[in-house]
Amino acid sequence: xxxxxxxxxxxxxxRNVAISAWKPALIFTKAKGxxxxxxxxxxxxxxxxxxxxxxxxNHPAVLNAVKEVLDNDEAGWSGNMYLNKxxxxxxxxxxxxxxxxxxxxxFFSNSGGEAVEAAILACLKARPERRGMVTFAGDFHGRxxxxxxxxxxxxxxxxGLNGGINRAFYLIFPSENPETMAKKEFLDCIQTSRQxxxxxxxxxxxxxxxxxxxxxELVQGEGGINVAKKRMMQVLIQYLHENQVTVIIDxxxxxxxxxxxxxxxxxxEVEPDIMTVAKALSGGVIPIGATxxxxxFGYRKRAEHCNTFGGYPQACAAGLKSLEIVESENLAxxxxxxxxxxRGGLWEARSNSLKAQELVSDISGLGLMSRMTFTDAKTRDxxxxxAMNRGLLLMSTGExxxxxxxxxxxxxxxxxxxxxxxxxxxxxxx
Ligand SMILES: Cc1ncc(COP(=O)(O)O)c(C=O)c1O
Numbered sequence: 001x002x003x004x005x006x007x008x009x010x011x012x013x014x015r016n017v018a019i020s021a022w023k024p025a026l027i028f029t030k031a032k033g034x035x036x037x038x039x040x041x042x043x044x045x046x047x048x049x050x051x052x053x054x055x056x057x058n059h060p061a062v063l064n065a066v067k068e069v070l071d072n073d074e075a076g077w078s079g080n081m082y083l084n085k086x087x088x089x090x091x092x093x094x095x096x097x098x099x100x101x102x103x104x105x106x107f108f109s110n111s112g113g114e115a116v117e118a119a120i121l122a123c124l125k126a127r128p129e130r131r132g133m134v135t136f137a138g139d140f141h142g143r144x145x146x147x148x149x150x151x152x153x154x155x156x157x158x159x160g161l162n163g164g165i166n167r168a169f170y171l172i173f174p175s176e177n178p179e180t181m182a183k184k185e186f187l188d189c190i191q192t193s194r195q196x197x198x199x200x201x202x203x204x205x206x207x208x209x210x211x212x213x214x215x216x217e218l219v220q221g222e223g224g225i226n227v228a229k230k231r232m233m234q235v236l237i238q239y240l241h242e243n244q245v246t247v248i249i250d251x252x253x254x255x256x257x258x259x260x261x262x263x264x265x266x267x268x269e270v271e272p273d274i275m276t277v278a279k280a281l282s283g284g285v286i287p288i289g290a291t292x293x294x295x296x297f298g299y300r301k302r303a304e305h306c307n308t309f310g311g312y313p314q315a316c317a318a319g320l321k322s323l324e325i326v327e328s329e330n331l332a333x334x335x336x337x338x339x340x341x342x343r344g345g346l347w348e349a350r351s352n353s354l355k356a357q358e359l360v361s362d363i364s365g366l367g368l369m370s371r372m373t374f375t376d377a378k379t380r381d382x383x384x385x386x387a388m389n390r391g392l393l394l395m396s397t398g399e400x401x402x403x404x405x406x407x408x409x410x411x412x413x414x415x416x417x418x419x420x421x422x423x424x425x426x427x428x429x430x
Contacts, residue, residue: 079311113142224398260336260367
């Protein structure tokens, strides 16, 4: 980006921002509904953050809810030392609408990673004698986990942690849409849920008494939009429960209607002991994270876990309003229907294009958590870039796929437009 382009946006250059953004030359300038503006150019957004803007960007009702808190001078104190009414109401709402008809308690934080960290902490503190963890190869759960080691201000912060996790087991994700031929060939060896259970038993069975918790994605987001086989996921979770392994389901990306169900756990008909939510929970307007504990799986002592901004009134007010919108606008159902429309339209467009048949190996997903897979990563990257040049924002995932994750309010016309752009981007690939 030239200096004059930056000047138009009222900034000089970006050299003081840490190297982190994938595309530093693109500056976010505005967003509304399903459209996002980068360098003042509008893009139809098929990335959603990923999974943040489920109700559409800057939903007026969410903005109003936040404004009301500000107008009433109710901002300024988080929910950790003292509670605030928005936090209490959001905790009650989340407890009521998450899977499982049992009592729950909610811990608030500011991000998905923090929500997961809060879950792991509770598990380790509850059963310090078990320090093993199970997860799936290819899962993504965040980027935290060092600073507590440097915290020694009070014994409470480290009590019972015994140095944390001492063993990690990475199970094969039982994907029904393996992204690459290599993964497909590998998974072909495990055809039935019985075989999967045997595999699980042989992998972690000998260590099961050492394993404290399992941290699982039901549909892998960053790992390639891999949708688990339902029955295999169920037998795994049943086995874990039978062996007193605490089951944490990470719904940071899959939650709030994204998969065509309020929670992916609803589709899989599984009940977590602990569930993590973030991203879309506050309508993309304010950071938030929430860890929802089945009673008995949370913290045992006051202040056992805490953070500065968790439970912030604006974030929780935004959360309450966003949940109301997801429910009242039937966005989970919309996600289910539009996911079918999107994938159906793309398969059809592929069948009419020799180039697409040559380059696109798969289109799959659950609800509007979908992906298109290419023959290799280089092709994927070029198509994503070409689609962006034509006004469609995409985000890569897995080894050679792009996410197709628009806001859940996406219309038929917008899906048609995105399909046309994507197909043009594929057609122009040389
Ligand atoms: C499933 C899942 N868990 C956790 C996280 C971490 O969330 P955050 O980036 O807000 O820390 C992500 C982020 O993409 C995610 O997809």
